[in-house]
Amino acid sequence: MDLSLMVSSLPRLLSAAVITLKLLSASLIIGLFIGLLFAILRLSKNFIINRFAYAYSYVFRGTPLLVQIFIIYYGLGQIEYFRTTFLWVIFKEPYWCAIIAFALNTGAYTSEILRSAFQTIKPGIIEAGKSLGISNKIIFYKIQIPVAIRQSLPAYGNEIILMMKGTSLASTVTLMDITGVAKHIVSTTYKPLEIFITAGGIYLFMTFLIHNLIKYLEKKYSFQ
Amino acid sequence: MDLLTFGKTGWGDELFYATLMTIAVSIIAMLIGFLFSAIFTPLKLSNNKFLNLIANSYTTVIRGVPELLVIYLFFFGGSGAIMYVASIFGYYEYIEINAFITGSVAIGIISGAYSTEVFRGAIQSIDKGQFEACKVLGLKRYIYFLKVIMPQMLRLAIPNLSNVWQITLKDTSLISVTGLVEIMRQSYIAAGSTRDPLLFYSFAAVLYLMLTFLSMKLINRLELKYSRGF
Numbered sequence: 001m002d003l004s005l006m007v008s009s010l011p012r013l014l015s016a017a018v019i020t021l022k023l024l025s026a027s028l029i030i031g032l033f034i035g036l037l038f039a040i041l042r043l044s045k046n047f048i049i050n051r052f053a054y055a056y057s058y059v060f061r062g063t064p065l066l067v068q069i070f071i072i073y074y075g076l077g078q079i080e081y082f083r084t085t086f087l088w089v090i091f092k093e094p095y096w097c098a099i100i101a102f103a104l105n106t107g108a109y110t111s112e113i114l115r116s117a118f119q120t121i122k123p124g125i126i127e128a129g130k131s132l133g134i135s136n137k138i139i140f141y142k143i144q145i146p147v148a149i150r151q152s153l154p155a156y157g158n159e160i161i162l163m164m165k166g167t168s169l170a171s172t173v174t175l176m177d178i179t180g181v182a183k184h185i186v187s188t189t190y191k192p193l194e195i196f197i198t199a200g201g202i203y204l205f206m207t208f209l210i211h212n213l214i215k216y217l218e219k220k221y222s223f224q
Numbered sequence: 225m226d227l228l229t230f231g232k233t234g235w236g237d238e239l240f241y242a243t244l245m246t247i248a249v250s251i252i253a254m255l256i257g258f259l260f261s262a263i264f265t266p267l268k269l270s271n272n273k274f275l276n277l278i279a280n281s282y283t284t285v286i287r288g289v290p291e292l293l294v295i296y297l298f299f300f301g302g303s304g305a306i307m308y309v310a311s312i313f314g315y316y317e318y319i320e321i322n323a324f325i326t327g328s329v330a331i332g333i334i335s336g337a338y339s340t341e342v343f344r345g346a347i348q349s350i351d352k353g354q355f356e357a358c359k360v361l362g363l364k365r366y367i368y369f370l371k372v373i374m375p376q377m378l379r380l381a382i383p384n385l386s387n388v389w390q391i392t393l394k395d396t397s398l399i400s401v402t403g404l405v406e407i408m409r410q411s412y413i414a415a416g417s418t419r420d421p422l423l424f425y426s427f428a429a430v431l432y433l434m435l436t437f438l439s440m441k442l443i444n445r446l447e448l449k450y451s452r453g454f
Contacts, residue, residue, distance in 0.1 A: 058433075062432065062433045063394070066400070067408065070411075070412075071425040071426060074415065076422070078421060169292060172292075179296070183296065186300060192300035196293055197297070199293060200289040200294075204285060
């Protein structure tokens with residue numbers, strides 16, 4: 001074990017952690033909106049809308065994230081339409097392709113989490129709102145959504161951790177996130193054990209932080 | 225579309241064998257995972273704080289670190305570690321370990337961390353009375369485990385194990401970085417030589433979807449079998 005190498009590679013890995021965090025936060029924010037949209041579509045009574053939302057979540061949860069990134073980064077460039085219009089500004093950048101893939105992926109999982117949260121809201125809460133004469137729209141925004149978010153916090157916390165681990169795949173499309181930089185350092189120093197263990201330590205620390213943040217939020221927003 | 229036909233001109237047969245490789249790696253990884261959970265689940269449930277700590281650090285570290293990093297560590301670090309051990313015994317040649325073995329072991333260790341958690345949860349949710357009844361009846365330890373605890377544990381564990389199986393199946397796509405020719409790697413090769421990545425990666429996605437769909441059907445049957453009487 002080369003401890004001095006582990007210490008000296010730490011600053012470079014930590015500066016790469018900024019990219020990992022950027023990828024993570026951008027895809028989580030976009031993914032949350034996609035997830036909320038598709039969770040609402042899943043609850044729709046219309047058969048076609050319902051099936052469409054189900055197919056979306058089934059396809060993105062049933063295929064590896066790596067395939068999704070490769071289709072978006074390598075595959076879509078093949079279509080004439082993507083190359084000739086303004087879309088190419090987005091799809092030629094590995095950074096945006098990775099964010100799109102991550103957002104679509106986490107959106108699928110988030111939609112499942114939120115859907116089950118919406119379905120397990122006690123009908124009594126909604127009925128209480130109705131009997132107080134609150135309009136359906138306000139019941140949805142002020143009662144159903146906050147309760148659903150509280151109920152889905154533990155599952156969503158797991159999803160954040162899974163997504164953070166997923167961002168390591170950005171290194172396969174040439175992005176220099178923690179994993180990408182770690183691999184680059186290994187290719188010049190030939191010390192895989194030291195570097196990958198240091199990188200793993202940074203990821204583990206981030207997992208630890210997210211885990212505790214979610215625990216804190218759970219406590220803060222508990223019903224009791 | 226004729227790129228996907230079987231024979232010399234198409235990639236159909238290559239992709240077919242690649243699919244078999246994905247299935248083989250997933251099954252072996254899942255079995256290695258069971259082996260690991262057979263070791264670590266008792267440690268998690270034991271009353272000894274030190275044994276708990278070992279098992280908890282295994283599941284926490286593996287579930288908190290990206291799968292890709294674990295695979296890189298095993299693939300690039302594995303041969304170095306083995307060569308170091310070999311050098312103690314006076315063997316200094318370069319040793320390259322097989323991508324299939326490193327891949328299955330790496331994915332197996334990841335899968336094991338998840339299935340350990342599943343088995344722990346399942347055993348903990350078995351009614352305490354069942355354990356006490358076994359003791360009262362004076363059953364031998366292995367009969368008590370095989371005939372009483374195991375069937376109940378499996379009923380509770382199978383739905384969650386099916387999730388672990390899905391995670392494991394999808395994780396095998398990451399082994400492609402080590403050069404093992406499974407679905408992802410074969411699609412990469414085919415996409416490179418035909419310059420048609422969209423077709424091949426989409427087809428890879430379809431293959432994975434088929435695998436997850438078929439395995440779900442099989443697991444649902446198992447689930448029915450083990451929940452007879454409930």
